[in-house]
Amino acid sequence: MKAFMGIVLILLAGLGASVWIGFHTKLSEGKLPYDDDQKGISEQVVIKFSHVVAENTPKGLAAQRFAQRVNEKSAGKIKIEVIPNGGLYSDQEELEALQRGDVQMIAPATTKLSSFSSKWQVLDLPYMMPTRDSIIEALNGEIGETLLGSLEERNMKGLALWTNGFKQITTNDGPIVQPSDLKGQRLRIMPSPVLERQFELVGAKAIGLDFNETYRLLESRELNGEENTISNIYSKKFFDVQSDLTISNHGFLGYAVIMNEDFWTKLTNDQQTIISEALDETTRWNQTQSFEMNDEQLSLIEDNSSIDIHYLTNEEKREWAKRWQPLYREFEEEIGKELLSKMIKLRNNNKDF
Ligand code: SIN
16 A cells, blocks of 8 residues: 555656646746636737727717627627727828728728728718718718728728718807808818818818817917817817807718728638628617717707807708809719719708708
8 A cells, every 4th residue: 555655646746747847848938828718818809999089979989889899799809999089190190000000990080081082072062961861871872882992992991981970160250150151261171172162162261180189279269160060079179169159060070980901801701790790780879879979969068168059040051052052063073973963862862951
């Protein structure tokens, strides 16, 4: 029995020694032993998603929701790291960073894509999509598909279109009710030939500048005003540094959700499916939530700020639309006749004033 116990002890000592030696060999080779959780993390795909707006906006919330759904669907194997407020890149920088592959995902305002394909300008034409339904129909149908497809030549994979809502006008020199009320004013716009001409046609000077520069320029009165959605006016507190807000619903602001094409093609089929499904769910949610959010934040501005709010009547809207009508012809060639006529048909089926 003693002899047997001796053999067992020797075997156990040998086993212990080999485990110890193995562990230290791995350490010296720089390979730490790991459990399954550790293995999962080392195989995690991390996707940086950069955008320029606040978190409590339609885009900010959609980005977070998308990140959460991807995390759930992939059991943590795909991590979407959302960086809001231009924390990584400003508007122009994020487009360049995406093409270089320094960031994998962005969701710029569609207006900012017109330098890549002039087709995108169709969404900037004033009063082109007069109702919420017309926006959804344009984005979810053939028009949206054509626009997303136009990004392929630029090493960008267009994955989805999100909405924010209708643009309104704010100024420090209001009230702005008639087109002539904007005469001589200097306004911030997103860089866009259509938007520049839009304000030129009513006698104002519009300058394309970064979104996150806007508050400072309005506060210092270097600019008189700007156009934006209620959600951006609310979340960036433009209402604090402007005296008048005109509810004109004259333009559309929405987003193209884009991934670096090389990065996208390197993902496995399963990874692509997870991302596409999470995006489809998020897009459906965004397309109702964004309008509700703009409505709620308009009430908050109304209740909590001293800005004067002017709601354009249908007759006043018709006056603005008449002044801007020449733009449709001016940009027909750049946008393309076919796309423009599809859009005009959609507009005519959805007229509301
Ligand atoms: C955004 O909503 O992403 C920014 C819009 C702007 O530049 O005005």
